[in-house]
Amino acid sequence: MEKIILKDSAYSIKKGTILGIKQMTESEKLFEIALEGGKRLDHEPGQFVMVSVFGAGEIPISVSSSPANNDSFDLCVRAAGKVTNTLHKLKAGDMIGIRGPFGKGFPIGILKGNDLLIIACGLGLAPLRSLIRFVFDKRQDFGKIHILYGCRNSANMLFLDEIKEWRKRNDVYFESIVDQATPDWAGKVGLVTTLIPGIQIDPDRTFVALVGPPAVYKPAIKELLSRNVPERQILISLERHMKCGVGKCGHCQIQHLYCCQDGPVFNYEAIKHLKEAF
Amino acid sequence: MQDKQYAILWKENFNNFISSLSKLHKLAAPVFKGYNNYAFENVRSGQEIALKYIPTILPPKKFFMPVHETLLEYDFSRGLKADAVTEYEEIILFGVHTCDIAGIQCLNMVFSEHPQDQNYLIHSQNIKIIGLECNEYCDEFANCHLMNTHLPDGGYDIFFTDLGDYFIVHINTQAGEDIIKDTGFFMSAQSSHLNELASYREKKQAIFKNELPVELDLIHDLFDRSFESRIWDDLDERCLACGNCTNVCPTCYCFDIRDEINLHLTAGKRYRVWDSCQLGPFAKVAGGKNFRTTRKVRQRHRYYRKFRYPMDRFSRYFCTGCGRCSRSCMAGIRLKETLKSLIGSKEGAKA
Amino acid sequence: MGKPKVAFFDFACCEGCQLQVANMGEILLDILDIVDVVEFREVMSEKWGGELDIAIIEGSITDEHSVERIKEIRKRSGILIAYGSCATIGGVNGMKNNFDLDEIREYVYGSDFHFFPTKKTMAVHQVVKVDYSVIGCPVYIPEFVEVLKAVLQDIPYSVPDYAVCVECKQNENVCMYDKGVGCLGPVTRAGCNSWCVNNGNICYGCRGIVSGPNEKGAHDILSKYNIPLDLIKNKINMYNKCREIDQNAQ
The missing domain is CATH 2.40.30.10 (Translation factors)
Structure with missing residues (x-):
């Protein structure tokens, strides 16, 4: 050898x-x-x-x-x-x-010039913080921006210092919610999906970036569709077990797709028929 | 008239050819292991080789993609040094059946696709293939006619067909021509030999018949309709999740990547090892969520990885008809029976 | 920081797993380079009553005295490794649990059996907290070395949760079922590199049963190969009887 x-x-x-x-x-x-x-x-x-x-x-x-x-x-x-x-x-x-x-991230070229609705659940804020920071860096390239953030309780909240800044900004609508209220929490209680009906969006020009644990996708997508957001404007990041990252090892496969190369960000229209996706 | 694409090896020269070849190169060929089992192993003489053999326990993929293979070596005793590596050797495989050559062609496509897998490609470049035609079915498990892999279709350097007293040998590459020249023992093929090959192939048509009542081109449609089929529930009851079917499959290439550190915890290596979508932990993520919890959906995934998903990516089926998955399944899950059940199911009937 | 202090202790066992360490050859020298063995009855006469970084326990817990002793060792040990099938899954000692305790005591000790108190056999984790497990009868030394490295790195080691068949097939062994012999490979946890089958033996199931085994499917296979179910049940019980204690605890 x-x-x-x-x-x-x-x-x-x-x-x-x-x-x-x-x-x-x-x-x-x-x-x-x-x-x-x-x-x-x-x-x-x-x-x-x-x-x-x-x-x-x-x-x-x-x-x-x-x-x-x-x-x-x-x-x-x-x-x-x-x-x-x-x-x-x-x-x-x-x-x-x-x-x-x-892999494929959020399609910045397509998002530019449009409104953004960013929905993060739990650790889903980690990849979305990249998008949020980028959008703030290039704020003039985007229209209205909504950020909805849900997590289990206030102790699980990520990026607290930044969230304080985001709340203060007048060029972004930020709202957060927790599943379980602790004595220190004065905000809303419930699932992040319950915030969707209350926001003012123009569905035709709104792209949604949605990241959270697998259980959040179905109810969140249902809410978004009922707000008439087109399926191809709903962008979600799927979590799978990536080992090689180069579309070979098979661990992250979702039917014919390799999450590591074809995703992790997919638009809903492209994967809604995939029974293994959700 | 002579044909430069073909040569003749008389049977009495076969052992001399193998001895001569094994002196020039490392050579592996099918060897009898008892209990109707065979394996590709290193050989030095013709007597060791089983010329008539049913598919080996493991397919030749073990040479292209070793069970364990180092991908990266690192040392952090003084700063960090990390190198991607591969270990390879030149080897000739003798006696590869057409189904297994098809399997290698599938793997070549997978690992050549961007981003390329250098480790695999370097192995592949250093392996020469001498094919060997099947004159009859290996056993009842094969479905090579359905998959159209019972006849040679490239993917080899030279290819042997047994015509009784002699082998007629198709020379397909420069490396193949070198093997013919370097070993000696070969004669030029005359038109009479080619005529014998043609009439042999004609007779072969009577032996190899479509194993299932379905057209190859319609199988991916059948699978499009069968995702929710109850056939998969039956497999759930029987499958033991032992992973035999994927380990022995010539086109299964899933792997795990693991680290191994030295005892002083200063250096180590990262290696890949064959993995299987049939095993419980395969699709589990760090948080504990498992995307394929049942044996049913794991078996379904295996079948779709042979008959549906590769059609989108590589425009070819990844079943070679070798029958290994059925042969090695202790629970008696038989690929031909599964396909037959799907064809006969209510989803299949819609065709 | 000095080398971690390591001691071996034996409970109900044959000490064969410790013998594996004594016999491991060159790599033992490498191990002795990084750990300080302070007690190991099989190879040295020194004893150590003080605090330990790593306690390696061979054997199962079969009487009250052993319960007290393992608790005492646990108290003074940073890391506790259950070592070998007797310690990790109860092993062959678990066969005792097939019988009434008095009956089995009388069988072994005769009419004076009352002088020999006993308990149902337990694996070590059924008595005290176990941090790492090295399963096997005997242990497979390459796996022991991996576990030791995991201990030294302070990272978890998980025993593969799939069948011995996976490694056996990768070693290209002729399947025991092709030879017409019943083998526990399909339901036994891997990690031993199919050591027994590589050497012409069947798998005896010494590493415990995989999670969620397909029992119905396994029965079907036995009937297909005309292997009596009782034979396999007895084989499974040979090593895995103590599994019932875990199942009852759930």
Whole structure:
């Protein structure tokens, strides 16, 4: 057997350094990463990277920062398994591996000039924060913007500092809701889908970016369709178990589609007939 | 008249040919393992080779995509060093049946598709294939006529057909021509030999008949209608989720990626290992949600990955008719029976 | 930080799993390079009564004295590894649970059986918290090494939750069912690289049963191959009798 080093392997990693870590909730941390040699990640909002924690393994994480920021990027990670728990133990200055970005993100070219309704549920805010930050960076390119954010309780809320800023802005309508009210919560209680009927949107020119756990999609889409939002204007990001990121390993397959390459962002019209999608 | 595309190897020279070839190259061929089982293994002589064999336990994909394969090596003892790697060797496979050549053609398409898989492609470039025609059915499990893989259709370097006292050999590539030249023992084919090949192929038509009452072109339509079929419930009751059907399938290529670190926790490697959509944890995500919880939907997924999904992506079926999935299934799930049930079901009847 | 202190302890077992460590060859030297073995009855005479980083437990818990002893070891151990089938799933000692305890005591100890108190056999996790498990009779050393690395990295190790057939087929063994022999590979958890079948034996089910086994499907297979169900049930019970304690606890 002869061993050779592959220069253009799909499995080569780029070296990333953790610049900073912010504890966001009990189980979520925000990592700021810079690639070696000042390389740019060049991602689209909604795309993901494969993150290597050496010795523990590799996992898909969606990018949380705006592509307009070139020097570094953010990953919001919940400690849920072996690799993420190990990642949570790392410190600023530690090295990780990055492959990607992979997949299709939100179609910025199509979104430009239109209104946006961004619906985040739970950790779904992590990929959507990339879109939100991008939209704020290029605010004049977009019409009206609504952001609806739902999560289990106030202790699970991500990006609290930024949410405070978003609430203050007069060029965006922001509303949040929790499933379970705790004594510190004075806002609305219920599912994020219950906020949809109350917002003022022009369905013909509104694109929806919807990300949340699998259970939220069906009820949310039902509400959106009843508001006459066209199916192809509903953009959702599907979560699957990506291992290779390059459409080979089969783990993320949704019928004939590979979530890692054909998604993770799909428009509803294109996948509504896929029984394995929801 | 001579034909440069064809050569003749008299049977009495077969052992000499194999010995000579195995001196020049690493050579693997089907070997009898007992209990009607065969496997591709390294050979040095013609006597070791089972010329008449039913499909091997594992298909030749094991050479193109080894069960375990290192993808990346890393060392963080002093800074981080990480290299994508592959290990390969030149090897000749002798005696590959047409169904398995079709399987390799499928895998070639998958791994050449962007983003390419360099590890696979490097293995593929270093493997030469000597095909061997089936004169009769291996057993009742095969459906190679339905899949149109019972006759040679490229994908090999040279191809052997047994015509009694001699093999007629089709030379398909430069590498194939080199094998013919380097080993000696081959004669030029005369038109009489080609005539014998033609009449053999004609007789073969009488032996290989469509195994199921369905046109190949209509199978993907059948699957379009059958997603909710009750046939899948029957498979749920029988399947043990042992993963035999996917491990032995020449076109199943799903894999897991794992890390292994050294004891000093300073360096390690990332490798891939064959995985199976039939196993419970395959489609589970970190939060615990599993997108294919039942054996029913996992079996359905397997069938759709052979007869429906690849049609969209590669315009070809990913079943080669080799019969391995049926042969290796302890629970008696038989591909031909499943297809027959689908054809006979109410969804199938709508055609 | 010094090397982690490791001790081996044995309960009801044959000590064969510890023998696997003693016999592991060169890699043992590498392991001794990174851990400090302070107690290991099979290879050294020193004892250690103090705090431990890693306790490795072979054997199942079969009497009150063992219950107290394992609790005491748990208290002074940072990480506790259940090691081998007896410790992780009860193993062959579980066969005792097929019988009335007095009856089995009389059978073993004769008329003075009252002097030998006993309990139903339990796996270690059925008595104290277990952090890592190395299943197998005996343990498969490459898996033990992986578990040890996981302990040192402070990451979880999960035993594959699929059948031995997966690894067996990847090793291209001739299927035992093709040989007309009943084998527990289809319902037993992998991770052993089909060690027994690679060496011409059947799978005895020493690693425990996969989650959600298809029992009806398994019965159908046995009848198809004319293998009596009782034979397989006895084979499964040989290692997996203590599974009932977990099932009853659920």
